[in-house]
Amino acid sequence: MTVATVAPGAAAATAALSQSIGSIGDAQSAQALAALKGKGKIKAVAQQFEAMFLNAMFQQMSTNIDGEGPFGGSGALKVWRSFLTDQYAKTFAKNGGIGIASVVYEQLLKQQGANAS
Numbered sequence: 001m002t003v004a005t006v007a008p009g010a011a012a013a014t015a016a017l018s019q020s021i022g023s024i025g026d027a028q029s030a031q032a033l034a035a036l037k038g039k040g041k042i043k044a045v046a047q048q049f050e051a052m053f054l055n056a057m058f059q060q061m062s063t064n065i066d067g068e069g070p071f072g073g074s075g076a077l078k079v080w081r082s083f084l085t086d087q088y089a090k091t092f093a094k095n096g097g098i099g100i101a102s103v104v105y106e107q108l109l110k111q112q113g114a115n116a117s
Helices: 008-061 075-094 100-112
Strands: none
Touching: 008 075, 008 100
């Protein structure tokens, strides 16, 4: 059995190479993490856009409808209805919506040169 001897300079070079490879891996991991966070933000923005569109659509649907009961036709009805349509829109968008968010998401990723997957 023979024992290989390594020159002290070679051991230091090997350690430096190993450290630089590790730092490259850390940098790539950081970039991948940043890309995932960016995609998450883009997805949230696309969903918010769809919710805004749906909110405008729901508000138009209930424009000429007068209420009955204690809120019938008053200013309170308009305020209450705006809150209601806002929640409807957010719920619709969160649960898949009508497909606007996915298209906006893909287009935003294309503009940034990223892939949707």
